[in-house]
Amino acid sequence: MPAEAAKLPQFALIKQYIQNHIDSGVWPAGTRTPSENELCSMFSVSRMTARRALQELADQGLLLRTPGLGTFVAEIEPLVPSLEIPNIVDQAINAGSYSNRVLFLSAITPSSEIAELLHRATDREIYQATVVHLDKEQPIQWQTIYVNPDLVPAFLKQNYAKVTPDAYMDWIAPVTVSDHQLEAVLPTAVQRRELGLTAEGSAVCMQLNRRCWSKQTVSSYSQLIHPASHFRLGPDLSLSPYRDSQ
Amino acid sequence: MPAEAAKLPQFALIKQYIQNHIDSGVWPAGTRTPSENELCSMFSVSRMTARRALQELADQGLLLRTPGLGTFVAEIEPLVPSLEIPNIVDQAINAGSYSNRVLFLSAITPSSEIAELLHRATDREIYQATVVHLDKEQPIQWQTIYVNPDLVPAFLKQNYAKVTPDAYMDWIAPVTVSDHQLEAVLPTAVQRRELGLTAEGSAVCMQLNRRCWSKQTVSSYSQLIHPASHFRLGPDLSLSPYRDSQ
DNA sequence: AAGTGGTCTAGACCACTTG
DNA sequence: AAGTGGTCTAGACCACTTG
Numbered sequence: 001m002p003a004e005a006a007k008l009p010q011f012a013l014i015k016q017y018i019q020n021h022i023d024s025g026v027w028p029a030g031t032r033t034p035s036e037n038e039l040c041s042m043f044s045v046s047r048m049t050a051r052r053a054l055q056e057l058a059d060q061g062l063l064l065r066t067p068g069l070g071t072f073v074a075e076i077e078p079l080v081p082s083l084e085i086p087n088i089v090d091q092a093i094n095a096g097s098y099s100n101r102v103l104f105l106s107a108i109t110p111s112s113e114i115a116e117l118l119h120r121a122t123d124r125e126i127y128q129a130t131v132v133h134l135d136k137e138q139p140i141q142w143q144t145i146y147v148n149p150d151l152v153p154a155f156l157k158q159n160y161a162k163v164t165p166d167a168y169m170d171w172i173a174p175v176t177v178s179d180h181q182l183e184a185v186l187p188t189a190v191q192r193r194e195l196g197l198t199a200e201g202s203a204v205c206m207q208l209n210r211r212c213w214s215k216q217t218v219s220s221y222s223q224l225i226h227p228a229s230h231f232r233l234g235p236d237l238s239l240s241p242y243r244d245s246q
Numbered sequence: 247m248p249a250e251a252a253k254l255p256q257f258a259l260i261k262q263y264i265q266n267h268i269d270s271g272v273w274p275a276g277t278r279t280p281s282e283n284e285l286c287s288m289f290s291v292s293r294m295t296a297r298r299a300l301q302e303l304a305d306q307g308l309l310l311r312t313p314g315l316g317t318f319v320a321e322i323e324p325l326v327p328s329l330e331i332p333n334i335v336d337q338a339i340n341a342g343s344y345s346n347r348v349l350f351l352s353a354i355t356p357s358s359e360i361a362e363l364l365h366r367a368t369d370r371e372i373y374q375a376t377v378v379h380l381d382k383e384q385p386i387q388w389q390t391i392y393v394n395p396d397l398v399p400a401f402l403k404q405n406y407a408k409v410t411p412d413a414y415m416d417w418i419a420p421v422t423v424s425d426h427q428l429e430a431v432l433p434t435a436v437q438r439r440e441l442g443l444t445a446e447g448s449a450v451c452m453q454l455n456r457r458c459w460s461k462q463t464v465s466s467y468s469q470l471i472h473p474a475s476h477f478r479l480g481p482d483l484s485l486s487p488y489r490d491s492q
Numbered sequence: 493a494a495g496t497g498g499t500c501t502a503g504a505c506c507a508c509t510t511g
Numbered sequence: 512a513a514g515t516g517g518t519c520t521a522g523a524c525c526a527c528t529t530g
Contacts, residue, residue, distance in 0.1 A: 009518060035496065046520045048294075051497080059305070067497040068528030081424055082328040083479075117483055178327055181480035184430035184450045204430045204450055211483055221483075233329075234427035237363055237457050237467075255499060281515065292501045297516080313516040314509030 010045050014053035017043075022062060022073055029075045033063065036071075083233045085180055085208065088226070089143075089164060092135035099137065102160050103194065104130035107149070114146050117211060117221045127155045129165050132194050139195045142187075142225040151219045166222075173214035181209040182233075187225060195227055204228040256291050260299035263289075268308060268319055279309065279317045329479045331426055331454065334472070335389075335410060338381035345383065348406050349440065350376035353395070360392050363457060363467045373401045375411050378440045385441045388433075388471040397465045412468075419460035427455040428479075433471060441473055450474040 008016070021027040034042060039050035054071050057063045065071045092098040107125045115122040127147040132139050145165050147155050151173040158168050169175075185207045187195060197203045208224040254262070267273040280288060285296035300317050303309045311317045338344040353371045361368045373393040378385050391411050393401050397419040404414050415421075431453045433441060443449045454470040 011518080037495080046522090048521090049519060052518090054497090065497060066528085067526070068495080070496060070528095080330050081426055082330045083426055083428060084326050084328045179481055179483055180327055180329055181478060181483060182329060182428075183478045184452045184474035186450055204432055206430045209480070209483065228430035232427060232429045234455070235425055237425055237427060237455065257499080283514080292503090294502090295500060298499090300516090311516060312509085313507065314514080316509095316515060 010043065011049050011052040011056070014039055014043055014045070014050060015057060018053065018057060019062070027073050029073050031073045033071045033073065085182075086231075086233065088135070088140055088231065089133045089166070092133065092140065093164070093167075095135070097136045099134045100160065100164065101132045101134070101194070102129065103132060104128065105156060105160070107156065110146065114221065118146060118148050118218050120148065125149065127152070129155075129160065131160060131165060133164070138230075140226065140230045142191050142195055143222055145220055145222040147220045148218055151214055151217060169212070169220055173219045175212045175219070176215055177213040179211045179213075183207050183209075184228075185225070191225055195225070197227055206231045256289065257295050257298040257302070260285055260289055260291070260296060261303060264299065264303060265308070273319050275319050275321045277319045279319065281316055331428075332477075332479065334381070334386055334477065335379045335412070338379065338386065339410070339413075341381070343382045345380045346406065346410065347378045347380070347440070348375065349378060350374065351402060351406070353402065356392065360467065364392060364394050364464050366394065371395065373398070375401075375406065377406060377411060379410070384476075386472065386476045388437050388441055389468055391466055391468040393466045394464055397460055397463060415458070415466055419465045421458045421465070422461055423459040425457045425459075429453050429455075430474075431471070437471055441471070443473055452477045 018027075018033060021033075027033065033054065036047050036050045036054060039045065039053065040047050043050065054063060054065065058065050058071070061077065062074055063071050064074045089098070106128060108128045110118065110120065110122060110124075110126045112122050114126070115124075118126060120126065127149050128144065129147070130142075130144045133141040133143060143165070147165075147169070149155065152169055154172075155165075155168070158165075160168070163171075183206075185205050187197060187203060187205045191205070192198075192203055195205075197205075204227075206226045206228055208222075208226070210222045210224060211218060212220045212222075264273075264279060267279075273279065279300065282293050282296045282300060285291065285299065286293050289296065300309060300311065304311050304317070307323065308320055309317050310320045335344070352374060354374045356364065356366065356368060356370075356372045358368050360372070361370075364372060366372065373395050374390065375393070376388075376390045379387040379389060389411070393411075393415070395401065398415055400418075401411075401414070404411075406414070409417075429452075431451050433443065433449060433451045437451070438444075438449055441451075443451075450473075452472045452474055454468075454472070456468045456470060457464060458466045458468075
């Protein structure tokens with residue numbers, strides 16, 4: 001028995017054996033792997049141990065198992081690439097360089113579009129706030145947030161100089177799910193002024209539309225508008241995605 | 247024994263029991279759950295069955311287990327929101343309404359920036375293609391792709407009217423990982439003309455920078471420029487994220 | 493009828509933590 | 512010393528598929 005490999009438990013050794021055959025192409029997608037009983041005798045192991053190896057690889061999506069038929073190597077799924085959405089306001093708060101300007105805070109009668117997004121009738125009031133968020137005195141985001149007053153009745157009575165609308169909302173009605181949309185836009189004249197955008201060429205903005213849910217009820221809908229110069233998504237491409245693994 | 251709940255296996259019943267106590271707030275984060283042995287006697291079940299319930303919930307991230315200490319309810323992780331990146335060229339191809347115009351196809355001496363992204367020296371040639379992709383005769387994407395000739399030596403000899411550069415690349419050097427960056431830009435005069443953007447206001451574009459890797463080697467770097475009117479990320483917000491679960 | 497995976501049992505030994 | 516989770520065994524019954 002080689003001394004090097006003695007540390008891993010037996011189910012992990014069986015997993016390695018199977019993974020090697022898949023990665024090296026010896027077992028292409030669709031190949032039947034050894035059955036639980038076959039692995040038992042191959043590795044001199046009980047069925048529960050052989051089963052654990054197969055089951056964990058199946059949970060990872062590498063194998064497909066069918067009672068009565070066997071275990072098969074799964075097709076590689078194309079893996080839809082995705083981008084994480086940074087929260088530049090939270091980053092500024094954590095850095096201690098955050099401030100803001102509240103431009104509007106009031107109850108309003110929603111447009112039919114906003115009412116529909118909040119799942120409310122157009123004849124029922126909702127709350128709206130418009131805030132410009134700043135990092136080191138530089139405007140980084142224009143936020144217009146529409147709030148469901150049923151979930152956050154005291155929304156209009158808060159002082160948003162220290163606690164942002166998002167932070168207060170998350171305290172009263174924690175976000176359980178959120179939807180996001182992203183598009184490139186040209187800001188309005190008011191937005192350009194408040195965001196400090198003067199030159200024509202630098203006036204391009206990224207608009208993020210975000211709807212938040214709290215326990216299966218829509219709690220808010222926000223339009224977040226960022227100067228393109230302050231909002232890029234994705235990693236620094238000078239770094240290798242393999243930096244962790246080798 | 248109630249007839250309704252008779253269908254679920256015992257480990258699933260124990261999982262339900264634990265999940266209910268977490269979801270309802272009876273066991274907040276940090277609470278110690280019953281141990282494997284305690285669940286054994288509570289549910290008149292063997293330790294392997296009680297263990298399975300705890301282990302599967304731990305695999306889901308709901309529980310944390312420590313040998314010698316016990317099993318504890320995990321903190322809810324904030325869950326970074328992310329957006330899937332649509333491939334509008336593939337969508338057009340699948341819809342059967344795809345065509346393109348190849349503007350440039352040649353070996354070039356790379357700029358230092360491009361050379362660095364491809365992990366190559368500036369004095370070694372690379373391949374470049376510039377293609378405008380169309381859907382139903384409408385321009386939807388400007389692509390400038392820089393290719394590592396080591397991996398795809400015959401890149402310049404292909405006819406890209408039928409098979410796109412990306413499709414050919416994926417055939418020769420399948421993409422194992424890809425990096426993406428996204429920003430809002432104003433297109434150049436040439437890009438505006440080729441993309442059919444005339445009015446000033448509609449000239450905003452989304453630029454996606456994508457670097458593809460094949461077996462831990464950079465195979466290509468692409469700049470993908472889309473008219474903002476044809477490129478929005480995220481779901482239709484008129485749909486509920488709960489559509490599947492209720 | 494023989495083989496497959498899904499569930500389950502009643503034991504065992506281990507390294508680890510706590511009093 | 513008593514309890515915890517991690518690994519493992521050698522059996523069992525089941526519903527399911529195949530020849």
